[in-house]
Amino acid sequence: MVAAVLILLMPANKRNETRALALAAATFALLLSAWVYIQYLTQGLTGYQFVEEYSWLPALGMNLIFGVDGMSAPLVLLTGIVMFTGVCISWGIDDPHAPTGIQDRPREFFAFLFILASGVFGVFASLDLFMLFFFYEIAVFPMYLLIAIWGWVKTREYAAMKLTLYLFIGSVVALVGALAMYYQAGFNSFDMRLLETANFSPEFQNLWFLPTFFGFAVLGGIWPFHNWSPDGHVAAPTAVSMFHAGVLMKLGAFAALRVGVMLLPQGAQHWSWIIMICAGVAVVYGAFIAFVQPDLKYIIGFSSVSHMGLVMLGISTLNREGLTGAGVQMFSHGLMTALFFAVVGMIYDRSHTRQIPELGGMMKPLPWAGIGFIIGGLVSMGMPGFSGFVAEFPIFMGVWKSQWLVAVIAAISIIITAAYIMIAIRKVFFAEMPAQFEGHISPLTFLDKVAIGLLCGIMVLLGMFPAIMVPMVQTGVDNILRLLGGV
Amino acid sequence: MEFMTSHLLSLILFFPAFAALVILFLPKDEAKLIRWTALLASLIPLALSIVLWINFQSDAIGYQFVEKYTWYAAIGSSLHLGVDGLSLTMVLLTTLLTPISLLASFSITDRVKAFMMLFLFLETGMLGVFMSVDLLIFFVFWEIGLVPMYFLINQWGSANRNYASLKFMIYTMGGSLGLLLAIQLLGVLFGTFDLVIVTEKWNAASGLLLGFPIETVKNVIFWAFVVAFAIKVPVWPFHTWLPDAHTEAPTAGSMILAGVLLKLGAYGFLRLVLPLYPAQAQHYAGALAFLATAAIIFGAFAAYAQTDFKRLVAYSSVNHMGFVLLGIAAAAKAAGTLDANIALNGAVLQMFNHGLSAAGMFFLVGVIYERTHTRDLSKFGGLFPLVPVYGGILIFMSMASLGLPGLNGFVSEFLVVRGAWPILTVYTAIAMLGLLFTGAYILKGVKNVLHGPMNEHWAHGEHKLTEINTREIIVLAPLMAFILIIGVWPAWILDVINKAMMMLF
DSSP states (O other): HHHHHHHHHHHHHOOHHHHHHHHHHHHHHHHHHHHHHHHHHHHHOOSEEEEEEEEEEEEEEEEEEEEOOOOOOHHHHHHHHHHHHHHHHHHOBBOOOOOBBOSSSSHHHHHHHHHHHHHHHHHHOOHHHHHHHHHHHHHHHHHHHHHHHHTTTTHHHHHHHHHHHHHHHHHHHHHHHHHHHHHOOOSSOBBBHHHOOOOOOOHHHHHHHHHHHHHHHHHTOOSSSSTTHHHHHHHHHHHHHHHIIIIHHHHHHHHIIIIIIIIHHHHHHHHHHHHHHHHHHHHHHHHHHHHHHOHHHHHHHHHHHHHHHHHHHHHHHHHHHHHHHHHHHHHHHHHHHHHHHHHHHHHHHSSSOBBBBGGOTTTTTTTTHHHHHHHHHHHHHTTTSSSHHHHHHHHHHHHHHHHHHHHHHHHHHHHHHHHHHHHHHHIIIISSGGGTTTTTOOOHHHHHHHHHHHOOOOOHHHHHOOGTTTHHHHHHHHHHHHTOOOO | OOHHHHTTTHHHHHHHHHHHHHHTSSSSTTTHHHHHHHHHHHHHHHHHHHHHHHOTTTOOOOOEEEEEEEGGGTEEEEEEEOOHHHHHHHHHHHHHHHHHHHGGGOOOOOSSHHHHHHHHHHHHHHHHHHBBBBBBHHHHHHHHOOOOHHHHHHHHTTTHHHHHHHHHHHHHHHHHHHHHHHHHHHHHHHSSSHHHHHHHHHOOOEEEEETTHHHHHHHHHHHHHHHHHHHTTTTSSSOOOHHHHHHHSSSHHHHIIIIHHHHHHHHHHHIIIHHHHHHHHHHHHHHHHHHHHHHHHHHHHHHOOOHHHHHHHHHHHHHHHHHHHHHHHHHHTTTTSSHHHHHHHHHHHHHHHHHHHHHHHHHHHHHHHHHOOBBBBBOOSSOOOHHHHHHHHHHHHHHHHHHHHHHHHHHHHHHHEEEEEESSSHHHHHHHHHHHHHHHHHHHHHHHHHHHSSSGGGGGGGGGGOOOOOOHHHHHHHHHHHHHHHOTTTEEEEHHHHHHHHHHH
């Protein structure tokens, strides 16, 4: 946030200085979030940690309360990573012949990106229901501007409008649910740690769970409210797509979990079958739609719907395996889509097309991008040894426990995913290169490689050593299970 | 030294992957350096597995050289390695064929670094399957092996490689989907993936599961396992990916594909299907035997009909692996009897033998293809006088494949039919008729290449066929040695296999 203001103060003509400042700030944020994560992990902490409280509007019981638990600490780290890599790949070269990255008004672009990031950090770290909403809206608003101003010329107005309207409607519905909780609980406080103990009556929970959950889940791209998301991804500039798919969609799932499931646990148990059906449809349907897309970015967009469906599926099981898997999947999918969108953006910057039939032979000029895409693809199809498997396997185990038929149906998506990813890899990177690109593809910058290397490295590391994250997520899950009635 | 003996399996398992990472940092233009590094690196697992073979106690019950490390505690899976006589044989086969295949691929000049790295990763993947005593780890390595193989076919294969590699990938992944779901179910039921515990508890399970009688569930999961492994073996009618993948893969890829990858499927039958589902296996043994016989007969007919030399060899794999499945079916039908045990011994030895002879045959096809750039049988003919050494080796390999007494194929095929005859008489009789056609297609291949009127095209000028070179002979020498040794004196390996089979079933 501070960085955003600083960047706005920078003179507009000092483009490189602006970028350097953005990069420095992003690095700082990454290091801080990594520090929080490592502290949490190595000290074997449980429950809410690093809690800070400031009074803001005490009369109404609204306070700035920050803290992380096992569920949100990985997401804070995720935000740090995606922000850092997003800035890396937006750096841009001012070469008039081969412009890459963000050329137009980088100062404002980075400023908005940082506002967005602080909104996201805020949501993940808020322990106050009102503040959670506050930051949630802060995160959505710059999204609109980022897409509408820096987006893909053809659809940016449409997509930005669609996205914003969808999300506002969702959040208003969720807000009503939150207010209902506030009054019903009668603590005159929005502190979620207090609200968790409120013991709302079953009727109240059953009534308000669905609006609250789905209000947030819209941002998580749950079927049938997903269709803003591929349009939004496609229209957004690369770094924003990365942020959007990598972090913002997690925001929806996370808020739905924290507010919907944790505050209204009985409602969650009552309605979990509806979520399971919607999520199951999203998983399979998303994969099929992605399979038939010719546009690379749409493929990734719909595969996000499919993968976020798995997160929702994990949440809907309400058992230890499913929720743990959902937590890890949020992190893993965040890195994976960020990587995908980064690579697609790099290719688009150089070839000016995203249509798979028009592309080919990118492995030679852009080997890093190719390897990044392949690793992302393997994560995406849940190949063992990569983070996707570590996340999806427990989700499926959780689903087996609650409703085996859904597991069998959802598994179809694995094959479909493998097919479209493999076809895309082959076409884009290995097929014959069309003549018009010959010699026109400029190599990646150093920062591009840093971004790809970092994202790939973490996904492989997590895939091989799940112990660096899973126990931590489990402590968060234990808390949820306790609320769900002690398992 | 103590560290080495207590970590022998993980050393064998991870050394190739480690070597691949080392190769990553070698300069990519130094093709020679990369080749030799890869070859030497693959000799170390071979040396270690010979140490393993020597120190293995064939009389001891259960898994040996066991190592266990925490991997995914949250869902009760650990990196649990161990070998018994069955896996030991397969580990030896894998570590033997990898350096041979690497030496065979010294003729690759395009992106040597990536090729060698993928090959070494592939070795780790295959070894992991044979060594794991944990269902989830088994599956992890099972799937990991697919990725390098896909890229080996897709990047270094011949004309129709895109189709073949995608078909290979989707077929295998589709097949293992049922396996994945079944493993998940078992994990959910027992809270652990440890093979020993799961086997024990699963066989003792009774009552209702998911609202169905447990027998029904077991029947369904049994078929999920069978399909996954049958695709890999491959058993008729799941074999159609194989001729494509084999034909399009680069020579070394075909060698390892036929030599080791197909064995993964048969290994799955022996390691998982029979111990986990003894009752179902017995009940459906007839069906398995039918599929095995169909594979033997149709494989032989299909091979006979081919005009492409490599496709002929590819279909011969379907034919030969049919005998492995026949042995397994017989064992499933009459578990514990002497006949069943003989059949199993034959099946495991046949896995090892086919690994040797198929790798040899594919390499020989590769040798002639590199010189003539054709695999069309009608384009050869009467080449023996031009390349007598090559011709001699080709005839030797073909005879091993055909099952000539004195060479390895005879021993294992005889054991299979000897054991299966009293148990599944009709199927075995039909399968033995199949042996006749095996002879026919192999002789057809040999005749079309070596004998008959000489195709003058290869005799003079720029197309003059050159004799097999020293490196290629070195590739073949260990294979031929093993083929001959097992043919003449099979006791050294059968002893290990037999004791393992006695203990397992």
